[in-house]
Amino acid sequence: GQQVMQIPQYQHVQEGEDFTTYCNSSTTLSNIQWYKQRPGGHPVFLIQLVKSGEVKKQKRLTFQFGEAKKNSSLHITATQTTDVGTYFCAGPVDDYKLSFGAGTTVTVRA
């Protein structure tokens, strides 16, 4: 079955620095979704990418969908303490469920 993998598992970032987290699928995806889960919280939808090569920006967050629609990335610039949390990518499988990656847990050093 489809597997969605994320790297790195952990990202320790100095406040103000940039970082990127990557998501790879074993199969082509119709779309890719990104979620953020704060410590002790629940996943919150960030964005959905649908088109091959699509790039979307949300303030300091840049999301990209690969040309083959099998990979995606999330780039955060000028990391802030509010960016702390776990970022998940998820792809639809069998038209009814989301397959989540294991997530990238981000900690920020002030």
Added chain:
Amino acid sequence: DAGVTQSPTHLIKTRGQQVTLRCSPISGHKSVSWYQQVLGQGPQFIFQYYEKEERGRGNFPDRFSARQFPNYSSELNVNALLLGDSALYLCASSLYNGEAFFGQGTRLTVV
């Protein structure tokens, strides 16, 4: 508008017992999905219901069952609880297969 609501928020059960978790979706959302999230992992799909019918089931044993009511709320039942069932159980509603709106979850501890 109220978001997805789940009850209870926390629950402690003994091995072998049965548990029922409840979820109310966002008004107008007819699709409800259940996920299990173990500490340090991403949510794992358990069930999806759409218009009161089961549309899909994840790789979980038959001890797990669910249903959706005419008002689109849903219940997840787990029988014969095992220690390994301890997890955060998340309910998500969506319009169809769009973005998923998650509830706060029910943290189940099996002792």
